[in-house]
Amino acid sequence: MPQSTDLHSTAIPDLFTPLRLGAIELPNRVVMAPMTRSRAGEGNCPTALTAEYYAQRASAGLIITEATQVCDTAQGYPSTPGIHTDAQTLAWRAVADAVHNAGGRIVTQLWHVGRISHPRFQPNGAAPVAPSAIAAKGQLFTGAGMEPFPVPRALETAEIPALVRHFADAAKRAVFDAGLDGVEIHAANGYLIDQFLRDSTNTRTDQYGGTVENRCRFLLEILEATAHAVGADRIGVRLSPTGVFNDMSDSDPLPHFLAITKALNPFNLAYLHVIEGRPGHHMAPPEGAPHVASALRAAYKGPFILNGGYSRSDADAALAKGEADAVSFGEPFISNPDLPARFRVGASLAEPDRTTYYGGDAKGYTDYPALESVAA
Numbered sequence: 001m002p003q004s005t006d007l008h009s010t011a012i013p014d015l016f017t018p019l020r021l022g023a024i025e026l027p028n029r030v031v032m033a034p035m036t037r038s039r040a041g042e043g044n045c046p047t048a049l050t051a052e053y054y055a056q057r058a059s060a061g062l063i064i065t066e067a068t069q070v071c072d073t074a075q076g077y078p079s080t081p082g083i084h085t086d087a088q089t090l091a092w093r094a095v096a097d098a099v100h101n102a103g104g105r106i107v108t109q110l111w112h113v114g115r116i117s118h119p120r121f122q123p124n125g126a127a128p129v130a131p132s133a134i135a136a137k138g139q140l141f142t143g144a145g146m147e148p149f150p151v152p153r154a155l156e157t158a159e160i161p162a163l164v165r166h167f168a169d170a171a172k173r174a175v176f177d178a179g180l181d182g183v184e185i186h187a188a189n190g191y192l193i194d195q196f197l198r199d200s201t202n203t204r205t206d207q208y209g210g211t212v213e214n215r216c217r218f219l220l221e222i223l224e225a226t227a228h229a230v231g232a233d234r235i236g237v238r239l240s241p242t243g244v245f246n247d248m249s250d251s252d253p254l255p256h257f258l259a260i261t262k263a264l265n266p267f268n269l270a271y272l273h274v275i276e277g278r279p280g281h282h283m284a285p286p287e288g289a290p291h292v293a294s295a296l297r298a299a300y301k302g303p304f305i306l307n308g309g310y311s312r313s314d315a316d317a318a319l320a321k322g323e324a325d326a327v328s329f330g331e332p333f334i335s336n337p338d339l340p341a342r343f344r345v346g347a348s349l350a351e352p353d354r355t356t357y358y359g360g361d362a363k364g365y366t367d368y369p370a371l372e373s374v375a376a
Helices: 048-056 086-101 157-177 192-197 217-230 253-267 293-299 312-320 331-335 339-345 371-375
Strands: 019-021 024-026 030-032 062-069 106-111 139-141 146-148 182-187 235-239 271-275 304-307 326-329
Touching: 030 339, 048 086, 062 086, 086 106, 086 157, 106 157, 157 182, 157 217, 182 192, 182 217, 192 217, 192 253, 217 235, 217 253, 235 253, 253 293, 271 293, 293 304, 312 326, 326 331, 339 371
Parallel strands: 030 062, 030 326, 062 106, 106 182, 182 235, 235 271, 271 304, 304 326
Antiparallel strands: 019 024, 139 146
């Protein structure tokens, strides 16, 4: 008898129990997390190498692609792909076809980096935009070396509806034109939506700032528009409530993100994807910060994906305890394209070459062997 995909089944799930996320049927719960690889081609288009890379990993229950720009102001790193031009959309169609032909399921993560950018990436060399004119501490790689984060320009209230439309238009391109299975809204890791959500980066006094209800308004408007465009059952959201990446913090993340999570429930989304690293992981809550994932899990009524340095045994334990419905894996998928197969047979995992994470060619991208090749 096949195992049930019902979230409320009495059977204890593991990583190889099928699962339904909205409109998407997963044969397993080993999700490939989104990871920037900076290998887009001319015009920030995915390439044939991109299609090969994702097709190699089609045995994942679900592939979530690298973050993808929704408009020409959204970019913050060299050679990251977009999905706002016809050429980009056509290139994503080739990626989707390659993954589907290999038996996989793939959604694209939609982002706008907000203040985590530089005039080098902006049309006409303009300042990046953000909820408030607060620069991130630190530097970013611009292609011309490391440069300090600039002070962003605070968005005018009247500009925000156009950004909402960009997300909806990108979702339509992804699902209807490129043939991807859905989209994930990137509201984590210090990028634009996260900058609205957290009070260290949002000091606005209009309807998008102040109270947590106002700070999550931008995200909720994006969800309303994208749900109207492609259906809520093809949309996921990613949050990082206690993440400090990109100089982020929040004065009281537990009640703030509980309120944000509860505000997601009426949409009946495909899933909520929460980053909270396990002890020792670089995305673990900083010292003194609360662990919030379990509270968000209890508050959220739909499928829940956890991310943050899980091993196979850690992930199976989290599923068995009901802490999540699926677990996403990042770095292990870089060097183990057949990660589910390795998990299933208890094979050792290959270590990734971290010098090849960003930019370059096939080296460290599509040249990691599958298990059968290793055995041979």
